[in-house]
Amino acid sequence: MGALMSAIRIAIVGAGPRGLWAAEEATQQSYERGVPVKIEVFDPGLPSPDAPHQWAIGARGAYRVAQPQSWRLNVISSVIQSRLSSFDQWRKTHHPEIDSPSDPFPPRYLVGAFLRDSWMRLDKTLPSGSTLVFHPHRIASVHHSREDNTWTLETSDHTITAAFDEVLLCTGHADTWPGALAASYHGPIPLLGTAHDQNTYACVEPHSHLAVRGAALSFIDVALSLTEGRGGKFIPQPDNTLRYQASGNEPASLIPCSRHDRLMEVKADVNSSWARLDREDIMSEAQFQVSQAHDFSQVIDIIENTAQQLGARTGHTPSPWPATAEEQFRLSIAVAEGTAPPTVQWLRGLSWREVYPAVIQWVARIRSIHAGDLPTQHHLLAGLKDYARELEPLAFGPPLDSAKKILALIDVGIIQCSFLGRADELLSEEFDVSSLPVDGIIDAVIAPPGVNPGTLEHQLCEVGLAQVDSATSALITNDDGSLPGAESLAVIGRATELYILGNDTLSRTLHQVIPRWSKAVFTRAEQKRNLSSADSPTWVQQYQVEGIPPLEPRLAEWMRKIPDAGELCSRLIEEYGSPVNLINPAPLSINAAEFQRAGAELGIDVRVFFARKANKALGLVEEALRSGHGIDVASLRELEQVLRVGVPGERIIVSAAIKTHELLHLAISNACAISVDSTSELHRIADTARSLGVPARIAPRVAVSPQKVPPTRFGERSTVWRRQLAAPLAPELQLCGFHVHLHGYAAQDRAVAILECLDIITDPGVDSSALEFIDIGGGAPMCYLENQHQWQHWLQAQQAMAQRHIAPFTWKGEILTETYPYYQQPVRGQWLQEILSYRPPHGRYHAHTIAQWLNQLNLRLHLEPGRSLLDGCGLTIAEVMFLKHRSDGVPLIGVGMNRTQCRSTSADFLVDPILIRHQKTPAPTAAVEGFMVGAYCIEDELIFKRALRFPQGVQVGDFLAIPNTGGYLMHILESASHQIPLAKNLIVDPRKNPWEVRLDAIDTPSD
Known part of the structure; x- marks a missing residue:
């Protein structure tokens, strides 16, 4: 018991948003479970070790830092977060000059910078024993060792990595796929490159004529890069439209060609009347109905019915659908602005977008209930792929600002929509370039979701480690992203999209695949350790x-x-x-004997007085009495009870902070030692003893100088007691010792307190001839925990939580600062020997140790342990x-x-x-x-x-x-x-x- 688990070795392939999230969740689990983790991240976009800027995370992909400012985010920025902070709070703090923090669709490169800073913060806030290492390599294949159930990765240059316990693939969009123009196009128009390759734009001459394959979000990136990105400006007009002012460096025309004969529906402006439409009741009911659906055909009916209800709620007849793509797009912008009634398509998109979280949960539930039964899954989810593809351009279109720029380019004739829906014609090998002079074509169609040939996920399928779902072309995974039959290998993200719906997004709220993955990783490690430790x-x-x-x-x-x-x-x-x-009283005697042995080894008579306030059980008092120890009492009732048990008064010290007349009367009558907390209390004791006609045994409580130890409310300063004891004590008072009550557990504080008592005892004006002992009270440390590492880890985790580096793991995120030091060394006997062996570094007591001074003055040392005595x-x-x-x-x-x-x-x-x-x-x-x-x-x-x-x-x-x-x-x-x-x-x-x-x-x- 108490043995520490070795570090879990995790490889994460992909340094994008999901790779970051996974690394953060693994770190969270490391903190929560007290197990170190060694994470290695592989991504070809990472800088090489000798790169001048080590943290160029996101050098490739949708969120790379080096991309045009005109490329805007297409998801509302408020959903983006990491353990660093929310994205909105980060950009408000770090980049207020770039864009308004209120803009919900800022430039994408800001997200890349946010991810970079989040990786940096994670690297600096790892728990002890954990590491985070980055490798600028593309992974070509994954290999499994059945012998020790570990994984190795092979890079594109055939380098084999070290063995890992767990591998997570979150590679994002495929770089190449069979449907890309580079792999399939053989027409007469020169292919210039892809939309997100910066080298593509260097090939575009001003005033040239370009075809662009695709009319979705990547087409907007192309259009804005070649216009606004080349110095063109969009000028706001009085009618709330934009007018494009050319720079002279833009192409003469951009001709999008696509499968669909329209552009995407535009997102509603956050301040428009339709965005503010009261619809919570409609959406809540729709989400509930989806949760109860039997199959996806019922989900479709719910979405369509919800769209109709939303239309009725607007109070308007839906706008008729225009005939041309340009007019459709113009109407979509008007709807987004709230100046035209919604169209049926716009309402369908809104319905799908807002019921989407419930659909995600429903699909996950169907997968879970019928796990391993693909025919049943296919039957119940029939239509999902086609319906999701149909509604995606309606629900997840561009933000209004970007759409208005596209419309301005249409208005000046730069964008020409004549080939929307005619992609096959423009891209055929027989296309007549004389009918439409085109200088080049840019591919703005990204790889579809699912498993694409040539990808790492496809390689897993080829070697039998993974399987594709025939209905969605997506990788089949468990609900934690792991592969059936190879649970320590997981795939999360676009390769699994539609099998696990909704995980290709920046939002961390739509699903919990990654948190489930991280918990499963640590659970497997724990099970592995348990199997290897069956004998212990x-x-x-x-x-x-x-x-x-x-x-x-x-x-x-x-x-x-x-x-x-x-x-x-x-x-x-x-x-x-x-x-x-x-309550088992037996350990009390064992623990008390440890104190006494420690003193005896240094020639000191140590007397132990059980601090009764630590536990009221009389069985413990009986054990102390049986083994010859004393009792420290803090109230009248405690004293009455221990006397009734049979403890003699001379083995009792009364240390109560407040001493009633009845308590003093009983204590003096039974010859108990009394810790005197103040001079006024001293006078009350003398009066009570005088009235009883018996002497009172007293031990003045010394408040040690606050310059030497933490200040205390107990006792009087030594100067007060010296002054009080300089005069002869009343005959009813017998000075038997001195007492201290210290806060905390430091051995040196006790030694300092003893030395301050010696100052009084050795004062020529104080009659200490009858003195028997110095009592240092309680505070003997106790160790509750099995190992020091866990306590240090706890302290580090508390600090990380307080600094918001990790998610809270306490009730309501409370930071538990005022706690006992649950791991301490030394304790009991060794702690006492530290006190007795203490030699002041200088001053009048420098010649001897505490033990030697006590021996020289023939004094006992009394202790009043509670917690440590009851260990x-x-x-x-x-x-x-x-x-x-x-x-x-x-x-x-x-x-x-x-x-x-x-x-x-x-x-x-x-x-x-x-x-x-x-x-x-x-x-x-x-x-x-x-x-x-x-x-x-x-x-x-x-x-x-x-x-x-x-x-x-x-x-x-x-x-x-x-x-x-x-x-x-x-x-x-x-x-x-x-x-x-x-x-x-x-x-x-x-x-x-x-x-x-x-x-x-x-x-x-x-x-």
Whole structure:
């Protein structure tokens, strides 16, 4: 237990938006699971290692930084985000001079710069032990080793990479495909190149005549590059149109040729009347209906009916469809501006676009329900490919600003639409160039979605690692992007489009394939580790639950038996209710002996006084009494109870912050030592002792100089006590020691406190002849966790979350800064020896160590440990009462306890619990994640503020055991609010078989 997993080795092929998202999600999982990850990214557009600009991410593809400013985004910018920030916030901060932050369709190269900065931020915020490396290589093939289930990649220059545990392909658009003009065109018009190759435009002469294959978004890029990109200007007109002002460097004509006889429908302006159309009820009902559809024919009916409802909601008869492409486009712009009633086509596009998220989920559900049954999938999804292709130009057309520029170019005759719908004629080998002089042609048609020959995905199919869905031409994948039969190889993006609908987009909200992929990667790594550690089970194997991130607790040997104690837990919960506190007093004596041995090795008589406030169970008092230790009490009731148990007064110190008359009366009557917090309290003690006619044993509490240790509210400064003790004490007072109460756990602070007490003791004006001890109070450190790495990882993860480098993994993203240092070294005996071995670097005490000074003055050292003395003494068990989700989908695990029953003054208890299966519930297999919530009717009623992960699931009726709650966690803040009874405290003897269990005396009716 406590062994760390080795780093997961991941290859990501493609450095675009999806590659970035995948790397970010893998990093998130690395933080959440405490497992390092080594990510290597391969993309031919990346710079070589000796490139002057290391972070030229996006040097190729749709979002490369080096592209014309006229190439605009075609998705609203507000959907773009990364772990760096939202895109809109980033450009507002970094590039306000380039474009208005309110513009929803800014230049695409800004997205490339945003992706570059996001990669840079990710590289700087990796968890410890993780790495991110970039390779400027094209991957030609992927090879699998069955021997160790790893993958190697072969680059285009036949270099073989290192072995990877996981490979993700997110290569985006294919660079080449059989339908590209470069592969298929043999006509008489010279082919100049493709739309997104910058070399193409160098071949275009001013005043030339160009044909452009395609009339969609890439055609707009071509048109604007050769006009606005060459110095032309679009001048706003009074009628809200644009007029093109030529530069003289543009072509004489641009002739788009396409399969369709129209241009794309234009997106509505965000401020137009149709964009603001009240339609939430219509769309909500449509989305619900889609979720209930049986097959895709019903989805089509819903989309078409929704379009009709939207048309009726406008209050206008749809505009008639014009005859020519130019007039259709002109009308589309008017509709987008809100100056003309919508057309039927525009309404259909709006319906498809806004119901699209529900369609994506419906398609995913059909795939999931009928996984592996392709004939049934094909039957239920029949028509999807054709319908999506028909509605895409209606739903996802250009933004209004770009469309108005195209119309201005039509108006001046540069764009000529005579060959729309006539692509076959213009591109045929027999085309008569004398009938239409054309100087060249540009290919503005990109590779279709799905698997295209010549791609890496196609190579996977050829070697049998992947399979194409015949109905969509897309790669068949699981819902996490992995390939059936090769789960550690995943493909996400355009190659799978239509099999997994909607993942070829910049939006991260339409589907969760990439987050599911990253979780699956780490789950497989965990399963692999479990298989390799069958002889020595991991924490998750043994205890079936881990926190996010994991913080595995140190467990006393008796606690390790708890997972097999389902029958016992069931009986105890049934008899005493949930939760119950199980307390094994035996470790108290072992821990106390460790302190005493540490002192004895240096010749010091160390006396241990159990800090009763740490746990109210009287069984612990009995254990301390049996093993010869004292008790530190902080209230009248605590003192009454320990006296009733039989603890003699001379083994009790009263350290209460506020001491009532009744408490002083009882303490003095029983010869208890009293920690005196102030001079006024000293006078009250003297008066009480005088009235009783018995002396009071006192130990003035020293507030150490705040220049040396953190300031404290307890005690008086040493100068005050010197002045007070310079005069003879009242005869009713016996000075038996000095006491300190320090915040924190630093050994050196205790040493400094002892030295300050020595200043008083050795003062010639102070009569210290009867002095017996110096008491340094509590604060002895305890280590709750199994390994230091997890604690350091937790601190790093908290910092990363606070700086918004990773998504929150705590309840409502709370940063848990005020917590106990759950991993500490040294503890107990070694910590005490650090104190006793301390030698001041200079000054009057420099000659000797603390131990030597105590020996020289014949003084004992007293300690009042609570938490560290109860290490291994207790755990709290609660029953799982429900599994549900918060209204926003956050999963919850409800348990029969409230937050005060496992809480100290710390912001949270940072240890992982233990799952105990109920004997009557079968062990589930589906993994569960969620927050553990309690019984109080309060929104933030959390037992743990970290989420928990149950790899093998959890069910109602199971039990959760929270280990090592004996010190402070059970009782320091417990409350019976809502009239819910306090938890019962059960003393257990795990040495017996079966365990001997009895109700602690603190819970008997007499108390």
